[in-house]
């Protein structure tokens with residue numbers, strides 16, 4: 242009777258050598274899948290070879306696309322090797338936390354742009370585009386918010402925040418997530434799926450329109466994005482979330498609200514096999530038919546529950562990246578692929594994932610990097 246672990250180990254070593262070359266060999270992913278409820282999608286004969294030395298930003302730019310990643314001032318300041326890797330591969334810097342309310346607004350009367358300004362300067366110095374997120378969200382709010390903001394003054398706080406922040410970065414940011422995660426079908430009691438947020442409670446659904454109109458007035462040049470998550474899979478939540486987001490975008494466009502793009506966060510899960518390419522293509526086409534651009538804004542792959550062996554794990558994660566991007570990049574309205582972090586050392590997923598990103602914790606490239614590079618190589622030119 243074979244011991245699957247020894248088979249897995251033997252083949253993982255073989256895979257390990259090939260994996261280092263970006264090639265794959267026959268593996269025993271099936272053996273790893275055996276006994277699992279949902280077989281992992283790993284295409285065992287898959288080849289992750291990448292030709293040439295071009296960086297991700299170069300491969301993206303060759304197709305009229307932007308590649309970038311989210312990070313923080315505290316990370317770039319403290320780790321030169323990471324900063325150099327970031328500059329080499331990224332054509333856009335996304336402020337992961339440094340432009341959030343809790344960072345800028347330590348108290349109701351102060352706007353502290355120190356961290357955001359440092360990031361904007363770093364991006365400018367290294368020829369990168371700069372992206373802000375979010376202007377309005379139900380989370381990431383400072384501690385004083387709950388005590389200070391109410392039905393009477395919520396509109397003033399919303400308009401003042403967006404005006405001051407968007408004006409401060411006018412002409413500097415490429416795009417803003419003006420409103421983030423307004424839809425949450427899995428927990429909303431409303432037919433429109435709007436998430437219970439202080440903004441909805443105090444201002445009604447009109448807060449979304451108000452946010453976009455205010456941002457457009459403060460920075461007429463920035464691309465104004467509606468950003469949301471749970472849009473990726475053929476699941477009851479994914480199907481309902483896509484439908485609700487599309488309806489919201491249709492409502493906003495019908496009222497001539499200045500929304501320019503949809504941000505799809507794309508926090509993927511390696512073990513989730515219910516990705517339906519046709520449904521995704523249809524959704525992207527519907528969004529594009531509204532005259533909207535599309536950005537993949539927070540791409541990463543949660544790897545909870547994958548085999549411990551990192552060579553096998555990395556291949557399954559790489560397959561998830563390439564399978565997803567090879568579909569979404571077929572839609573020419575998709576203009577950017579932005580990962581939520583660049584290295585496993587600084588991922589927000591550290592509690593549930595070991596190797597979700599494209600560089601490991603020692604800033605060594607992984608097969609996920611190859612997968613993204615291959616997706617850019619195969620993408621149609623914009």
Ligand code: G3I
Nearest residue numbers: 313337338341374375380381421422470506539581588589
């Ligand atoms: O910087 C402070 C530090 O000084 C303090 O000692 C420490 C402990 O309290 O907190 C640090 O701030 C943390 C911050 O991340 C920076 O690391 C906040 O507590 C923590 O809440 C914050 O979490 C961020 C989270 O959004 C909430 O804002 C994650 O890093 C960030 O990756 C995550 O990103 C979100 C997107 O904005 C929206 N889409 C989902 C995505 C994942 O949740």
